[in-house]
Amino acid sequence: GAVVSQHPSWVICKSGTSVKIECRSLDFQATTMFWYRQFPKQSLMLMATSNEGSKATYEQGVEKDKFLINHASLTLSTLTVTSAHPEDSSFYICSASSRWQPQHFGDGTRLSIL
Amino acid sequence: GESVGLHLPTLSVQEGDNSIINCAYSNSASDYFIWYKQESGKGPQFIIDIRSNMDKRQGQRVTVLLNKTVKHLSLQIAATQPGDSAVYFCAENNAGNMLTFGGGTRLMVKP
Numbered sequence: 691g692a693v694v695s696q697h698p699s700w701v702i703c704k705s706g707t708s709v710k711i712e713c714r715s716l717d718f719q720a721t722t723m724f725w726y727r728q729f730p731k732q733s734l735m736l737m738a739t740s741n742e743g744s745k746a747t748y749e750q751g752v753e754k755d756k757f758l759i760n761h762a763s764l765t766l767s768t769l770t771v772t773s774a775h776p777e778d779s780s781f782y783i784c785s786a787s788s789r790w791q792p793q794h795f796g797d798g799t800r801l802s803i804l
Numbered sequence: 805g806e807s808v809g810l811h812l813p814t815l816s817v818q819e820g821d822n823s824i825i826n827c828a829y830s831n832s833a834s835d836y837f838i839w840y841k842q843e844s845g846k847g848p849q850f851i852i853d854i855r856s857n858m859d860k861r862q863g864q865r866v867t868v869l870l871n872k873t874v875k876h877l878s879l880q881i882a883a884t885q886p887g888d889s890a891v892y893f894c895a896e897n898n899a900g901n902m903l904t905f906g907g908g909t910r911l912m913v914k915p
Contacts, residue, residue: 795840
C-alpha cells in the first residue's frame with residue numbers, strides 16, 4: 691500500500707518553457723503533499739507543502755510565482771515550473787501523506803533545461 | 805536548530821554480511837522516526853518506522869533500534885545483498901508529517 695506515482699520521470703525542454711509535473715497517490719487519500727528538490731549527492735530540500743483545497747506553503751527562498759503548486763484533489767498535486775531556465779534543472783520529488791500515512795515518495799522527475 | 809544527522813557518509817560491506825547504519829537526532833521530544841532507502845535516480849522508499857514507545861522494531865531483513873537515552877537510531881540489514889546498495893536516510897517525523905532528514909549514508913555492497 692501507499693503508492694505514489696510521479697509523472698513524467700524525465701523531461702528535457704528549451705529555456706523559457708513551462709513544465710508541469712504530476713504527483714498522484716494511488717491507494718490512499720493524501721491530505722498533504724510535499725514537493726522537494728534534490729541536488730546530486732545531497733539530501734532532499736523541501737520546496738513547499740500543500741494541503742488539499744488550500745494554497746501551498748512555500749519554504750523560504752522558493753519563488754511561488756516560479757513554482758506553481760496545485761492540490762485540487764486528495765489524490766493529485768501538480769508542480770509547474772514556469773519559464774524554466776537552466777538553473778532550474780534538477781531532480782524534483784513529490785510525496786504524499788495523510789493522518790494515517792507518513793510521507794511516501796514518488797520516483798522523482800529529472801528536469802533538464804537546455 | 806533541531807536536526808537529524810548521520811555518523812558515516814559511506815558504508816562498504818561484503819555481500820552476505822550484516823550492515824548497520826547509524827543516525828543521531830537532537831530533538832528529545834521526537835516520537836516518530838522513519839528510515840528511507842533511495843536508489844540512484846529514484847525517490848526515497850519507506851523501509852521501516854518506529855515510535856518512541858518502542859526500542860526495537862523488525863521487518864523483513866531489517867531492524868531499527870531506538871535509544872532515546874542517547875538520541876540514537878540505527879538500521880540493521882541482515883545478509884546484505886547487492887540490491888541493498890543505495891543511500892539510506894533517517895528522518896524525524898514532526899507535526900503535520902513534516903520530515904527532518906539526516907544527511908544520508910551511502911551503502912555499497914561488494915560482491
